[in-house]
Amino acid sequence: MNHAKPVTRIQRRNRETIREAALDVFSQHGFRGATLDQIAQAAGLSKPNLLYYFPSKEAIHVELLSHLMTDWLEPLRALDANGDPVQEIVAYVLRKLDMSQELPRESRLFANEIVQGAPRIMDMITGELKELVDEKAEVIRNWSEAGRLAPVNPYHLIFSIWSTTQHYADFDIQVRGILQPTGAEHFDDARAFLTHMYTAALTPSA
Amino acid sequence: MNHAKPVTRIQRRNRETIREAALDVFSQHGFRGATLDQIAQAAGLSKPNLLYYFPSKEAIHVELLSHLMTDWLEPLRALDANGDPVQEIVAYVLRKLDMSQELPRESRLFANEIVQGAPRIMDMITGELKELVDEKAEVIRNWSEAGRLAPVNPYHLIFSIWSTTQHYADFDIQVRGILQPTGAEHFDDARAFLTHMYTAALTPSA
DNA sequence: GTAGTTGTTGATCGTCTGGTCAAATCCATG
DNA sequence: CATGGATTTGACCAGACGATCAACAACTAC
Numbered sequence: 001m002n003h004a005k006p007v008t009r010i011q012r013r014n015r016e017t018i019r020e021a022a023l024d025v026f027s028q029h030g031f032r033g034a035t036l037d038q039i040a041q042a043a044g045l046s047k048p049n050l051l052y053y054f055p056s057k058e059a060i061h062v063e064l065l066s067h068l069m070t071d072w073l074e075p076l077r078a079l080d081a082n083g084d085p086v087q088e089i090v091a092y093v094l095r096k097l098d099m100s101q102e103l104p105r106e107s108r109l110f111a112n113e114i115v116q117g118a119p120r121i122m123d124m125i126t127g128e129l130k131e132l133v134d135e136k137a138e139v140i141r142n143w144s145e146a147g148r149l150a151p152v153n154p155y156h157l158i159f160s161i162w163s164t165t166q167h168y169a170d171f172d173i174q175v176r177g178i179l180q181p182t183g184a185e186h187f188d189d190a191r192a193f194l195t196h197m198y199t200a201a202l203t204p205s206a
Numbered sequence: 207m208n209h210a211k212p213v214t215r216i217q218r219r220n221r222e223t224i225r226e227a228a229l230d231v232f233s234q235h236g237f238r239g240a241t242l243d244q245i246a247q248a249a250g251l252s253k254p255n256l257l258y259y260f261p262s263k264e265a266i267h268v269e270l271l272s273h274l275m276t277d278w279l280e281p282l283r284a285l286d287a288n289g290d291p292v293q294e295i296v297a298y299v300l301r302k303l304d305m306s307q308e309l310p311r312e313s314r315l316f317a318n319e320i321v322q323g324a325p326r327i328m329d330m331i332t333g334e335l336k337e338l339v340d341e342k343a344e345v346i347r348n349w350s351e352a353g354r355l356a357p358v359n360p361y362h363l364i365f366s367i368w369s370t371t372q373h374y375a376d377f378d379i380q381v382r383g384i385l386q387p388t389g390a391e392h393f394d395d396a397r398a399f400l401t402h403m404y405t406a407a408l409t410p411s412a
Numbered sequence: 413g414t415a416g417t418t419g420t421t422g423a424t425c426g427t428c429t430g431g432t433c434a435a436a437t438c439c440a441t442g
Numbered sequence: 443c444a445t446g447g448a449t450t451t452g453a454c455c456a457g458a459c460g461a462t463c464a465a466c467a468a469c470t471a472c
Contacts, residue, residue, distance in 0.1 A: 010419070010469085029322060033238035036460060046421050048462080053419095057460065108321055111376075115317050116235060118379045125383035133384050150406070155385060156399035163373035164366045170317075171369070173324045177331035178339050179361060193362035197407040200356070216439095216449070242430060252451050254432080263430065 015053050017043045019067070022060045027105035030112040031061050031120075058120070065113060065121050068106050069128065075099065076158075079136050085143040086202050093161050093194050100169035101187050107169035133158060150204050157202075164194060221259050223249045225273070228266045233311035236318040237267050237326070264326070271319065271327050274312050275334065281305065282364075285342050291349040292408050299367050299400050306375035307393050313375035339364060356410050363408075370400060 021043035025034045036057055040047045054060045075095040079088055100107055113121055133155070140154035168175060168190055179186050227249035231240045242263055246253045260266045281301040285294055306313055319327055339361070346360035374381060374396055385392050 008418075008469090014419090030236055030238065030318075032236065033322065035458080037458090047460085048422085049420055051461065052421095111317075111321050112236075114380050115314055115321065115376050116239065118383075122379070122383065125380055126386075129380075130384045150402070152402060153395050153399045156396050159373055159377075159381060159396075160370045160399070160403065163369040163377070167365055167369035170321050171365075173328070174320050174331055174335075175365060177324075177328065178336045180332075189359050190362050190365075193359045193366070196356075196358060197366065197403065201403040201406040214440095214448075220449090241428085243428090253430085254452085255450055257431065258449070 011053070014043075014045065014049075018045070018050060018053055018060065019064060023064055023105050023109065026061055026064060027108040027112070030116070031058075062120055064109060066124070068109065069121075069124055071103075072099075072106060072110065073129065073132055076132060076136055079139065081139045081142070085140075085149040086199060089140075089149075089157075089161075089202055090195055090198050093165060093198055094191060096161060096165035097168065097187070097191060097194060100165050100167075101184060104169035104172060107166050111166065111170040147204055150202050152202065161198075164197075217259070220249075220251065220255075224251070224256060224259055224266065225270060229270055229311050229315065232267055232270065233314040233318070236322070237264075268326055270315060272330070274315065275327075275330055277309075278305075278312060278316065279335065279338055282338060282342055285345065287345045287348070291346075291355040292405060295346075295355075295363075295367075295408055296401055296404050299371060299404055300397060302367060302371035303374065303393070303397060303400060306371050306373075307390060310375035310378060313372050317372065317376040353410055356408050358408065367404075370403075 018039070022034075022039050024042055025038045028034075029038070034057075036047050036050055039060070040050050043050065050060075054063070075092055078095070079092050083091075113119075114125075118125060137154035137158065140149065140152075140157060143149040144151045144154070168187065175186065224245070228240075228245050230248055231244045234240075235244075240263075242253050242256055245266070246256050249256065256266075260269070281298055284301070285298050289297075319325075320331075324331060343360035343364065346355065346358075346363065349355040350357045350360070374393065381392065
């Protein structure tokens with residue numbers, strides 16, 4: 001038993017290798033669609049070795065989800081009540097869009113989990129996530145009441161930001177099927193469009 | 207072999223029962239996560255009987271996806287080049303939102319498939335879907351050029367409509383976890399928010 | 413260098429799952 | 443009511459998959 005948590009150099013390296021490989025596989029195939037063999041192969045380890053570092057397939061998945069949740073919410077946390085309302089929200093939108101471009105696997109990992117009813121992270125949604133959203137919704141509501149932002153339902157504003165930005169990660173294959181870009185040039189158009197849309201929708205009418 | 211396609215009363219009934227049950231199961235668990243046993247039980251049939259009506263698990267899934275694609279695109283098809291631009295698009299948004307409310311299983315079926323790289327419907331995306339989107343994007347572009355609509359990238363406008371509306375079906379569990387509604391009252395707020403957002407973003411500046 | 417701990421893996425187990433099959437049952441028609 | 447096709451299912455199969463374990467290899471501390 002690991003009483004004193006050894007955490008050797010090897011442990012740190014292999015656990016990280018496994019996380020990386022598992023993120024690849026889980027985000028592409030979902031929990032049920034992913035196999036330990038796939039993850040083991042992607043990590044360059046044997047299957048029993050995987051289970052030496054993590055007690056089960058589900059443990060790897062849960063670890064990924066909880067580790068990532070914090071990073072995932074960072075942009076919303078950064079929404080500053082003291083900043084300019086419209087600028088703050090547009091900055092949040094662009095930051096989220098950047099994350100969809102840079103971290104599509106993380107986005108798809110959550111999407112897979114939530115579409116299927118979030119069986120493994122429901123408590124995070126009604127806990128940590130709801131708490132943060134409630135707090136920031138209040139900030140937005142105050143901006144609206146002060147006339148510094150068009151009057152909008154803050155919760156649905158946040159939902160729309162999540163959906164429009166994460167769409168470029170979660171539905172990437174569809175976006176590419178339609179736009180047929182050679183690389184990531186369509187992200188520039190997305191940035192321009194979303195900046196226009198949220199600026200227009202949120203700027204208070206004189 | 208079914209040379210003359212019998213299609214008896216029983217066949218029609220059972221195939222429909224299977225489709226209904228499969229939609230339930232596939233939309234909740236994804237293709238890989240769904241099992242024939244689950245579908246058989248939901249349909250009230252034995253597993254071999256399922257395979258008497260469909261040649262394989264994949265055949266059921268493909269049948270669902272292709273059958274549904276047509277209905278799914280209907281609202282976009284209805285976008286009328288001769289109508290009032292802003293009204294047409296807002297009406298499209300609300301119709302899509304209604305579909306998310308009334309047909310969440312269909313939305314999740316597609317979401318599951320696309321998040322995982324659309325392995326079974328890629329041809330529909332680059333074919334039927336792209337064709338329709340290209341056509342309607344042209345309509346929108348013309349509206350913008352005529353000054354009847356704010357100048358926006360029509361493709362990204364369409365993506366944003368898909369994502370904001372389908373979010374209420376695909377991420378239902380997250381929306382409910384945060385808003386904790388007792389029923390579907392949050393859809394009214396969503397309708398109001400989206401109407402405001404698209405009206406503000408699309409109305410040409412005098 | 414050697415003892416003891418940590419790390420690694422081939423072989424294997426039990427279960428699940430998509431799919432098959434032969435036998436049984438149902439049912440429309442003459 | 444008899445006949446033949448349509449429908450139904452219990453039993454079964456082969457492969458995949460998560461997990462275990464005993465044996466072996468590598469590393470660390472003394």
